[in-house]
Amino acid sequence: MDDVDGFLQSLEDMTPEKREEEVERFKSQCICPICPTYNECAKGKGELLFCIIGESEKCITDKKDCLCPPCPFARRLSFGARYTTYCIRGSEVEHQE
Ligand code: SF4
Numbered sequence: 001m002d003d004v005d006g007f008l009q010s011l012e013d014m015t016p017e018k019r020e021e022e023v024e025r026f027k028s029q030c031i032c033p034i035c036p037t038y039n040e041c042a043k044g045k046g047e048l049l050f051c052i053i054g055e056s057e058k059c060i061t062d063k064k065d066c067l068c069p070p071c072p073f074a075r076r077l078s079f080g081a082r083y084t085t086y087c088i089r090g091s092e093v094e095h096q097e
């Protein structure tokens with residue numbers, strides 16, 4: 001399990017190319033596409049990893065369920081329990097501010 005701040009700092013420390021590569025890798029682990037809240041608009045825009053990137057750009061406004069709590073990526077960073085629905089409410093860091 002990684003510390004969220006340490007994790008974000010490690011992303012910050014990467015070159016833009018490496019960071020982009022890592023974000024794409026994390027996106028592939030995001031289980032949002034199997035969540036009932038996820039929709040065609042978000043899929044079309046390739047929106048994923050809302051917990052890190054932040055809320056959906058006007059695609060997702062209606063919550064049906066949230067699969068973030070059991071998401072392996074969230075569990076690795078020890079979040080998804082206290083805050084959820086990142087696609088509407090914003091990233092983990094935004095929640096904590
Ligand atoms: S916690 Fe939610 S938004 Fe983040 S990767 Fe998992 S399913 Fe996607």
Ligand code: SF4
Pocket residue numbers: 031032033035036037038050051063065066067068084085086087088
């Ligand atoms: S952030 Fe949560 S509610 Fe939104 S699509 Fe992903 S799993 Fe579903």
